[in-house]
Amino acid sequence: MNNKIFLMLQLQNQLNDATNGEEWTKGITKNGKSINWKRCIYMECAEMVDSFGWKHWKSIDVEPDWQNHQIEVIDVWHFIMSLAIEEYSKNLKGGIEDIAIDISALKALSGIESDAAAFASQEDVMQKIENLIRIAVSKESIDLEELVSEFFDLVSMSGLNLETLYRLYVGKNILNQFRQDHGYKEGSYIKIWKGEEDNVVMKRIWEEHADVTPDELYKKLEQAYPAESES
Template identity: 40%
Template sequence: MLYKDFKESIKTLGFLSIEDFMVYAGVTSNDVLSWEEKNEVPYLVSLILHLLKGEKELLPTNWALDNVIEECLPLASLLEEVSSFPHKLEEMFLLQKKLNDSTNGKNWELGVNKFGKEINWLRCIHMEVAELIESTPWKHWKNINADPDMNNIHVELVDIWHFLMSYILQETNVPKAVSLSNTHCIYEAATEIDVKLMVKEAEKLSYIALAIDTGNMPSFSGIERFIDQFFRCCKISGLSFMWLQKLYIGKNCLNQFRQDNGYKEGHYIKVWNGNEDNVVMVDLLKKMEDVGFDDLYNKLKEEYSKNR
């Protein structure tokens, strides 16, 4: 359908303006400008107009319609997935706040825990980046042909996310944190990993942390840089947002389990029958379709009891 025919059609259908149709169809002004520039309206939009006008003779054959549906299903699935991101972000930020309240006491946002110990989330991020890099064969003198431990790299990214969320919550509130993070979650995780690029981009998280800590970058602009760079690291490392969220629930649950079993006091057992607790947690996650905090906590409790 030509753009001029599109404009005539929306008038005959009772839309007062193109803006009214945009709201109805859920398209943006950039979409419409693109149609005008090309003087062509996408097939699916013209199909909507034909349906609204009741022009059945102009509708496609069943075979053609089946093809359209088949092509649209992946997009619909993606849109449904993306629509859940704000809720998943809110869930993670609330869980992180709850964990920090439990571990560090109320008012931890002031930078001191309930034992009077200083809290430095920026240093935490810096140290976790170092652990991520340790999971790659970065050393020129040792195991130079080794493969990166991608499972552990993903766990380290989740650890960074714990501390980054804590830093964001220290500077703002949950709704604002979700708003700042939401658009950055939409990305396609890499299937082929460039290890050198992954290390280089991870190091930038340390640079941002150091820049803020030394007063060379304002905190608020630093948060925005942090969020953008963090999800870039996830993308390059092949960690999708959905798996990040699943791993986060798992690690958050494990962190609470550690605290409940003497982690702070120093008598928690971190290696369970030859496997670190992180590894046990990930194995449990892979077997769970829907991850619930309480369900996973009980499974961890069961596995831990076998180690005592």
């Protein structure tokens, strides 16, 4: 079993417990709101496409925003893991360790365990994203093995590998916790910090402090977070 996969599943489960209540795997939050992870996946994938200059009638020479795209890849991974945990729970297939074992056995995982590949062409990346959307919108029972395998292909095509996926995921997980602690659900959270989105600030902290722990990252986010008067 791959330890990084297991740890990410653990963190996602903990985040969902804290955000949605401990019975979120039944498809409903602690506030009675319905959860649809498949919709989360395809909507986030649609946002991901906007990292590229796909509009033939507008900004035809715009360069791909790979930094934003990589953050969107991490967001999709949150939802894929959440869907996997829910599916395994509903179908009595086991818990997080069982999911980690099954994902670790996928051939596609070996493709992201090595050094990060170069960025693929934006057209190839968009086609891969659209294939993830196709899987997610299927009315039939979702094929988790196909979904995760296609996602790992996207990881490699996006200039990421397992190590960078893990680091960015942990960073976004901590940022999500930070958002919840600072009024995200209530609408008082400030997402733009001195002209930069919080995702960008988090990513830069990871890049500048290679050995930062999750607790230290949280503290650095607190230090960087703008006061209400600065928003």
